[in-house]
Amino acid sequence: MQIGLNRIIAPSLPLYDFFSLAQRCGCSIIELRNDLTNQHPFDTKNLEEVRDQLAKYHLKVAAI
Known part of the structure; x- marks a missing residue:
């Protein structure tokens, strides 16, 4: 069974x-939010960098 974590649990925490x-x-899955006030789902980070960090932490994005 895979367990995911939604970013709403810690919206002010930096992405990484x-x-x-x-x-x-x-967790092996995360859910990002596009409805948090004044916050981009990727904290305006470069998409390639985000992919590298996801791989580093062995995570997959289930939903945005």
């Missing part, structure tokens, strides 16, 4: 810190 949190919680 959220990735780290998800990994430490044993």
